[in-house]
Amino acid sequence: MSVDGTFDSKIDYYKKHEHDSLVQKACSVLSSLQIPSLYAEGIQRNRIHYEIFNQYPAYSLLSNISEEKVFSHRHYPHSPHKEQKQSIALYLHLPFCLKKCTFCCFFSTTDWQSADIDIYLKYLEREMALVSQKPSMRGREISSLYWGGGTPMVLDTVHIDRLMKMLHNSFSMRSNAECICEATPETISEKKIECFLKNGFNRLSIGIQTFNDELLRSYNRLYSRAEVIESFNKSKKTGFSHINIDLMFGLAGQTLQTWRESLEIVAHLQPQNITFYPFSDSFNKTVMSQNAETVFPTEEEKLLMHVMAIEKMVEMGYIQISPYQFIVSWKFPYAHQEFKAINGEVYALGVTGHSFLNNCDYHNHHSLKNYQKSLEQNILPIKCGRALNKKEVMVRYIIYGLQKTSGINRRYSGVNKKVFQERFGVSIDYEFHKELKHLKQLKLLVDTTDTIRLSYQGLLYATETSLFFYSEEDRKKINRLNLSADLK
Numbered sequence: 001m002s003v004d005g006t007f008d009s010k011i012d013y014y015k016k017h018e019h020d021s022l023v024q025k026a027c028s029v030l031s032s033l034q035i036p037s038l039y040a041e042g043i044q045r046n047r048i049h050y051e052i053f054n055q056y057p058a059y060s061l062l063s064n065i066s067e068e069k070v071f072s073h074r075h076y077p078h079s080p081h082k083e084q085k086q087s088i089a090l091y092l093h094l095p096f097c098l099k100k101c102t103f104c105c106f107f108s109t110t111d112w113q114s115a116d117i118d119i120y121l122k123y124l125e126r127e128m129a130l131v132s133q134k135p136s137m138r139g140r141e142i143s144s145l146y147w148g149g150g151t152p153m154v155l156d157t158v159h160i161d162r163l164m165k166m167l168h169n170s171f172s173m174r175s176n177a178e179c180i181c182e183a184t185p186e187t188i189s190e191k192k193i194e195c196f197l198k199n200g201f202n203r204l205s206i207g208i209q210t211f212n213d214e215l216l217r218s219y220n221r222l223y224s225r226a227e228v229i230e231s232f233n234k235s236k237k238t239g240f241s242h243i244n245i246d247l248m249f250g251l252a253g254q255t256l257q258t259w260r261e262s263l264e265i266v267a268h269l270q271p272q273n274i275t276f277y278p279f280s281d282s283f284n285k286t287v288m289s290q291n292a293e294t295v296f297p298t299e300e301e302k303l304l305m306h307v308m309a310i311e312k313m314v315e316m317g318y319i320q321i322s323p324y325q326f327i328v329s330w331k332f333p334y335a336h337q338e339f340k341a342i343n344g345e346v347y348a349l350g351v352t353g354h355s356f357l358n359n360c361d362y363h364n365h366h367s368l369k370n371y372q373k374s375l376e377q378n379i380l381p382i383k384c385g386r387a388l389n390k391k392e393v394m395v396r397y398i399i400y401g402l403q404k405t406s407g408i409n410r411r412y413s414g415v416n417k418k419v420f421q422e423r424f425g426v427s428i429d430y431e432f433h434k435e436l437k438h439l440k441q442l443k444l445l446v447d448t449t450d451t452i453r454l455s456y457q458g459l460l461y462a463t464e465t466s467l468f469f470y471s472e473e474d475r476k477k478i479n480r481l482n483l484s485a486d487l488k
C-alpha cells in the first residue's frame, strides 16, 4: 500500500487503518523515535545494500589478494588473546538446492546429481588439505562448525558421513563445538536428522521465510505451512533440542497482516533461536518483480515489520541478541555469531566462502569453475580480499560488536570500552570521537561510561550506522560505485 506524505503522516495513516494491536504498538514505537531527523540526513533503510549488511569491509572495496599475503599478514595490534588464537570457526558452503527461490542471492545450483556432490566433496577435501597445512592453522581447535549454502540437508547420509570424516581428518574439533546445519523444510527426514545428530550436530537452522502458502508458492518454495510445522516437529521429536527458524520481511507481496500471521506461528512453535532477515532491495528485486504480480512493502511498512518482530519476541520472553536475532534464553546462545562479533577468526571452505584470517577479510571464488581450477593447481581458491591495517581492524571490531551484540533487552550489549582499550591500546572515545559524537546526535548510539551500543533507532538502522566508521576514502569509493548516496 503506497501512502504519501511525511514520515509522521504515513505512520498516522497506519495507526488509523490497521487495527491489529501489534501494528498499533509498532506505530507508537516508531512515533516515539526520531526517524524524520534521519531522513533529513539522507539515512534510509532502502539504501541498505546486501554487501554492506553484516560485513566489513564492503565487498566492492576488496581487490586481488594472494594466498601468500593472507597467510603472512601481521596481526594487529598484537596476536589475538590466547583463547582466540587457539579457536577458529569453520564455515562450509554446500551450493546445492532443490529449487531456486526467487529472492535468493546465494550461490547455489539446482542442476546437480549425486555424482556432482561427490566431485565437490573431492575439491573440498583438497582445500582442507591445503589450508590445514598452513602454520597459522596448526594447533587450532574448531569451536564452531557451520554448514550453510545452498541446502546442506540435500546431502544423503553417505555424503554427510564422508564430509564429517574429511573434516575430522584435517581439523581438530572441540568436544563441545557448536555444529550447525541449514535445512529447508522439505529436505528434512528422520533418517538425515539421525545422521546429523550421530555426527555431532547440535543446532539446526530451518529456512522457512514465511508461513503464508500463497507467498511460499510465489517465491518458488516447495512446501506449505502445514509441511513446515510438520518438519519442525519432526526435527524436535527426532532429537534436535536447539532449532533456529529464519523468516524474511520486506518481500514482494508481504503485508503487515501476513507478517503478523508468521510472527504468531513462530511464537507458537517456540524455537530456541529466531532470525528475521530483511529483504534487501538491491538484490534480486528484478527476479522477484518478474515473478510476482504483487508489490513490495514500503519503507515505512518494512520499519513497522522490524519493530513488530522485536516487540512480539520480547513480549514472548525472547532476548534480542542482535538487530535481527533472538534467543529463548542464554542456555541456547549462538556461539558462531558471538565468536565472529569479537573478530574471531573464521575459515570458510567452499565456493563463495568468506573468511577472516590473520586480519585479512577475503572471499573464495564465486564460480565453481574458478574454484576448481585454482585447487587443481594446488592454490587456495581466493578471489579477492583486503589485508586490514590497525585502524581497520578496530573499525571491524566496532561494527561487528555493534551489529552482532546489540539488543533492546540484552545484557552485556555492544562494545565494551575497557576491553577495546586492552585489545588495541587506545581509547575508543579518543580514537572515534567524531563518529561517536555524530551517531549520538542522530540518536543511533547509546554511549555509557562502559559501553557503546545501538539504541532502538540504531537497531533499525544498524547497517547505516556502520557506514559512519568507514574511512573517508572508502566511503567515497562506495559512493562512486553508486552503492549508497549522500553518506555523511
Ligand code: SF4
Pocket: 096, 097, 098, 099, 100, 101, 104, 105, 106, 108, 149, 150, 151, 184, 207
Ligand atoms: S533454499 Fe536457500 S540457498 Fe537455496 S535457493 Fe532457496 S534461499 Fe537460496
